[in-house]
Amino acid sequence: MAIIGVPADWPADEAAALAVQHALRGRLVLDEDGPPVGEGHVTGLDVAYDDARDLVAAAAVVLDAGTLEVVEEATAVGRVSFPYVPGLLAFREIPTVLAALDALTADPGLLVCDGYGLAHPRRFGLAGHLGVLTGRVSIGVAKNPFTFSYEQPGGERGDFTPLLAQGEEVGRALRTRRGVKPVFVSVGHRISLANACAHTLALTPRYRIPETTRRADALCRRALAEARG
DNA sequence: GCGACAG
DNA sequence: ATCTTGTCGC
Numbered sequence: 642m643a644i645i646g647v648p649a650d651w652p653a654d655e656a657a658a659l660a661v662q663h664a665l666r667g668r669l670v671l672d673e674d675g676p677p678v679g680e681g682h683v684t685g686l687d688v689a690y691d692d693a694r695d696l697v698a699a700a701a702v703v704l705d706a707g708t709l710e711v712v713e714e715a716t717a718v719g720r721v722s723f724p725y726v727p728g729l730l731a732f733r734e735i736p737t738v739l740a741a742l743d744a745l746t747a748d749p750g751l752l753v754c755d756g757y758g759l760a761h762p763r764r765f766g767l768a769g770h771l772g773v774l775t776g777r778v779s780i781g782v783a784k785n786p787f788t789f790s791y792e793q794p795g796g797e798r799g800d801f802t803p804l805l806a807q808g809e810e811v812g813r814a815l816r817t818r819r820g821v822k823p824v825f826v827s828v829g830h831r832i833s834l835a836n837a838c839a840h841t842l843a844l845t846p847r848y849r850i851p852e853t854t855r856r857a858d859a860l861c862r863r864a865l866a867e868a869r870g
Numbered sequence: 871g872c873g874a875c876a877g
Numbered sequence: 878a879t880c881t882t883g884t885c886g887c
Contacts, residue, residue: 755876
C-alpha cells in the first residue's frame with residue numbers, strides 16, 4: 642500500500658496549528674440533534690503509530706448501526722504529520738484518517754472518534770475538527786478525562802455526570818458497563834450531547850469501549866504491522 | 871516556574 | 878500512543 646505524505650499546506654508548528662484550529666472552530670455546527678440511534682451506518686476511526694519509523698496507520702470501519710456488523714473496512718498508512726501536543730492531537734491524526742475515510746465506498750454515517758470533540762481547551766478537539774473537514778456528523782469517545790473534572794457517575798450502565806471545564810458542561814462521563822470506569826463522551830459536529838451518549842450506549846452492548854473504536858483499533862494495528870514489513 | 875495533559 | 882508476560886477471573 643502506498644504511503645501518503647504530509648499535505649503540503651499542513652501546519653508546521655504549534656502557532657500555525659493554533660491558527661488553523663481557530664479558523665475552523667467557527668464552522669462547527671452545534672445546533673443539530675444528529676441521526677437517530679440504530680439506523681444507517683456508524684464508522685469507527687483510530688490510528689496507531691511507529692514514531693521511530695515515522696509511520697502512522699489509520700483505520701475506518703463502517704458498521705451497520707442496527708446490528709453492529711461490519712459493512713466495510715479501509716486503512717491508510719502515512720507519515721507522521723505532527724508531534725503529540727495535548728490540545729493539538731488532530732494535527733497528528735487527521736491526514737491519514739481522511740485517507741482511510743476516502744478509501745471507503747459505503748456511506749460512513751456517524752463518525753466515532755477515539756478522543757474528544759467539544760471537550761477541548763479551545764472547544765475544538767479531534768472529533769469536531771474531523772466533522773468540520775468532512776461535513777459529517779461526529780462524536781468523540783475518549784478513555785481518559787483529559788484535563789477536565791467530573792464527579793464519579795453511578796455504577797449502572799447509562800449513568801453519567803457532566804464533564805466540566807470551568808463549570809461548563811463540555812461532555813459527559815458515561816458508564817457503559819456496570820462497575821467499570823466510565824468513558825468520556827463529547828459532541829463533535831452536528832449532534833447533541835444527549836444523542837452522542839445514546840449512540841455511545843448503543844455501541845457498547847458488551848464492552849466499555851464502543852464497538853466502532855474496538856474494531857478500528859484492531860485494524861489500524863494490523864495495518865501498521867504490515868507497513869513495518 | 872513546575873506539573874498535568876485526548877492519542 | 879508505546880515499551881511488554883503472565884495471570885487472575887468470568
